[in-house]
Structures are given as C-alpha cells and as structure tokens.
Amino acid sequence: MLYFLLSACLSGFLLVLQMARVRTHDCTRKHPQARMHTDAHKLETSSRHHSSVNGEHTNECLFFAMTTSNHIKSGENSAAENRLAPTRRRKRSDGTDVLFAEAELTWLTDRHQRIFLYICVKWFDMDKSRLNCSSFFGYFEQAHNSVNDTTIVILVFGQVSADLFTECGTLPANVLLPVEETPSPKPSLMMSPQLVWKQTIRLGEQINSHLIQQDRLLSEVGVTNGKLTLWQFLLELLLSNRYTDFIRWTNRKGEFVLLQAEGVAKLWGMRKDRNHRMNYDKLSRALRYYYEKNIIRKVHGHKFVYQFIGLRNLIKFCEQNSQEVTLPPRDWDKISGGRQSMTITNDQINIKTAVPGTVNVPAEEEEHGENLVMADHKQQTSVLSTKKLLPAKMVDVDLESFAEESSTDESMSSTNYNLPESNHRGLLSFGSPGSGCLIESISLKSGLQTCFYKPNQMSTQEQFSQEQLKKFSSLLSTFASLSSLFPSLSSLEQSVGSSGDPFSQCSDAWSVSPSLQPSAKQSHHNPPMSSLTVNAPVPNACNQADSLTSQTAAVVAMIIHLGVQNRQYRIRRHRLQNQTLGYILLVQVIPNIGIEQRSKTCQISSLFEPCLTWKHQGTVLIYRGGIFREDIN
C-alpha cells in the first residue's frame, strides 16, 4: 500500500509539473507589449500560454489532484466538474490576484486524473525502474481501471517560475533511463541498505548522464551554419526518429503529421530561443510562409499534416550544411515494445508502425531512406562507442561507516539498524557541466526519521527495522529518479537554500522534531542541508493520523525538497529572492473518495478552501486535515 501510495505521490507530482497549471494574469506590467493582457484576469485557455517573457515570473498555482479511484469513467463526470469549477480569486499579500481557472479544475478532476492514474500504473513502473514518459497522452483513457482507492490532493501554490510549466512540458520526452543499465529501485527483501544507497547514487548518475546527453542532442537539432530554420528543425526531428510521438512521417512521400502539434511547437520554441510562448498557432503561421517558398505544403483535408516539397533536395541541403548531428534512437521505444500503430480516424491517416532503431522515412523515398538508415546506424555506433558522457561525481558518501554500524543479518525482519549521524549524504554533480548543480541525497538517518517520525514518540527513532529501511530505500531510489524531472523548480532553490528558510515560518500548528534540526557540525562541514530534509515539519495533526499519512507527508516533503534541489537549469539568482514558493500544501484525504460522485466532488472542491486560507509565505505546510475527514464523513 505504501508502495503504491508513494508512487502515486511521486507520479502525481511529476504529473502536476507537466499538466496542472493555473495561473494568474498580472503579467501586463511585465510585458506590456502583450496585447492580450489588457484583460489582466482573463483566463488562459489550454492552447495558449502567455504567462511570461523570458523567465519573467507570474503568480501561478499548481494543482495536484492525485486520485486513484477505480470508479472514474470517461466522460461521466463532466457535470460534476462543472459544479466544481467556479472561478476563484484570492488576493495575495502583494495585492495580486490568484485565479483558479475553471478549465484547470476541469482538467484536474477528469483528464488530469486519468492521466495520473495511468502514470501510476504505467509510467512509474517501479518494478522495472523506469520512467516511460513517452506517448502517455494516448494511454490515459485506459488508465483508470487498475488502481486502489486513495485520494491525495496536493496543492502547490504561490509564485512559481513560469519556466516550470513551459519547460516541464517538454521534459518528459527528454528524460528517460537506459534500459539495460537501470537498476531496480524496488529493493528485494534481502537488499541491504548499502546496496540500496549505491543504487540510488547510480540512478542519479544515470539521470545525470542522460540529461547531459539530451541537452546536447537537443541543442544540436536543426542547426545549419549557426542558423536555425523551422523546416530543418522539423526535418531533423523526423529523421532522427526520436520524437515519433510528436511528429512522424506518414506513408506518403515527404508527408508528415504533427501528432502533438503543441508539443512540437514547444520543442521548436525551446530549441530556437527558449521561447516558452511558442504554440501551434504561431508555428503553423511559420509553416504557411513556407507555402510561398515551396518548401512545405499543406495536405488539405488532413489535420496537422504537411508535406515537404522536394524532400530529397532538402535532405541534401541539410547534409551539406548542417553540423554533424548525432541522434541515437529513443530507448523507450524498445521499452514499450515498439511503437504503436496509430490511426487518426478523423483524417483517415494511417501511420505505420515504426521499427525501433531505424529511420522511418516514406516508402517513396526508398533510395534516401536506405541511406538514412545506414547513416543512422553509423551514428548510433558512434554514440555508443565514442561519445563519452560526463561522469557524475560522487562525493561524501560514507558507505563504510554505515556498513560497519549496520547489521548485516538481513534475514531477520526484527533486526534493527543503528544509523550513524547524518553522514550519508551523496552529492552528485548534475546538469550541465559547470552549472554547479548538485543532487544532494538526503541523509539516510534524517530521511528515515522524517519518514517514520511519530509526534507522540518521546524521542526520535534511532533504530530502524528492516521493514522501515526497506520502505525508505525504495523511496530513495524513487527520489533519485524523480528528482531529475523537476528542473524547473530551480526557481525555488534560493528560497529553500541557505538564505531563506521557508520552513522557519511554520506556524505554531507545526512541530519540528528537534533531532532533525541541523547541527552546527553539519553546517560547518557541508552546505546547510535543506531545511526540508532536516527540519521537515511534521504536523501536529499527525497525532491523529495513521503512520501512513505522516510517512506520506514526509515523503512528499522530500519530493519537494529533492525537486528543489535537483535542478537542471540555472535560473538567474536575482530573480529568486522574491520568487519563493508561496506555500505548498499537501492534503491527504482519506481513501474511498470517488470523484465521479457529485457530492463527493464538491467535497473535494471544498478541500481547496481551507488550504487557501493559509498565508504563510514561504512555508511548506503538510496538512492532514481532520476537517476534511469530517466533511467527507
């Protein structure tokens, strides 16, 4: 159960980063050229994102609805959604408004939910230790049948970098783990803590390497003599065979379809100049200019289908002018057992099943197709044999002392492990070389203490059972994987880091385990460990909660912590001072809430209200609400 819950938590967090967005529109003062912002509170539609310009920040809200209910049926709850989707407006302390858009709530309760469910069971496949992030849009419909009844709602609310949304929109496609090398994060019953820890570190290294590689690859796509043109970019995507769930050849010469038009637009925008505002509307305008130039034409009657004119020449042009581009196949295509054949019924477009590892070119282009396949194989080889990924540096991981003090007899479940003081911190370099990004693994001890902290206990736990270690170790592995998915949370780095302790303002309602507070010794030797890990606020409300709840709370705290810590992109620091996360609320609701039931839907909706009354700027609140329980019962 815990297992599921945790994966649910994590996946949901991931999901939210990508999907759930509600934002206010006080952007006019920040980019006055934007005409559409004359109505400052106009709700944004899903297809357009005008939140910011080049990293300007807006006030935004993230909603996480993680509901694992097996009652949800597609289309059933639209009425309920409407009831639950009033536009809400709240004044923030700085006078700006926060708006909760109807569309977003709808999304949150229905589509969002199903995607989440899918992610729970598919994406976050803990057994296979893999985040399979491709093509999830195609799957969410089938995702709601196989999970338990547990509802978790997390709200992340406050000023968040607009980068968070736009970047995470393309992130999942770029984050994957290699198939063979991936260790299972799910510890076997006999797995030692040391091994788990090592695996955690290794996983971090893999993510690190992979992201570096992805960064490089993406930065190379579609560049010709320093100039980047849209048609070349699209062509590279098509030939690379790496984004076949975004853009694909059809079975006709030069013809391609944008399976995820908005996604392609985002890729384009990000690639060109990190333009977060790019969308299909604009991209298609650019494509229409190609009509006059006879580079691309529209295939009429088929949505999102275009065709290169003179593909052969275009490819030749690319070969002559472009830098050497190395594009390995997408590993996850193998993972998922090859790509699915897909049919867009509305347009009668049949898309052939692509063969993993080969370039999928139109049949009519056989001559070139073969060449391309060969070229691609060469490139693959060169990637595998010569391309060196920057190794992640691992420092300050004191496995030895831990091993000494830990019992090696793991066959007895009653064995307790004495943990040494917090010296099990792994630091991994992360992100681009020189970026200074670090993964800071949490201390095993403080992590465990946080996870298994019980408010009514007189002293903090010093010994941990194998069972607890087991649970926790799976978390560690999980974090190591997931943390890489939160680069956009880099905007929070400063607020959680040394200068501003966002948890220092915890209200009296929150207790902090004294033993979890950072010691002077720790902060002397190391950068101060994030307060979220060390000072993890444990709500008094947990007194009445079962251990699972407090564990979940702690887990989410760590997720957030790691999300904050492990960033891929660097955000200008001067922006961060005032861009603290307003507050993060975690609400774990009791199980068996079916969103599809109208009455309960309203109750879910009401969950937001008390959350929003908390105005602790820069505070992470983990709430386990008794009132919610009352409401629901």
Added chain:
DNA sequence: TAACGGAACT
C-alpha cells in the same frame, strides 16, 4: 477548431 493570410513587429 484547424487553417488561412494580413499586418505589425523583431
């Protein structure tokens, strides 16, 4: 709603 093309703009 996708698609189109004008207009202003970078």
Added chain:
DNA sequence: GAGTTCCGTT
C-alpha cells in the same frame, strides 16, 4: 530574412 505575435475570417 525568417520568423513571431496577434487576429479576423473561413
């Protein structure tokens, strides 16, 4: 020059 941004129209 090659889009980007926005928008009215089909």
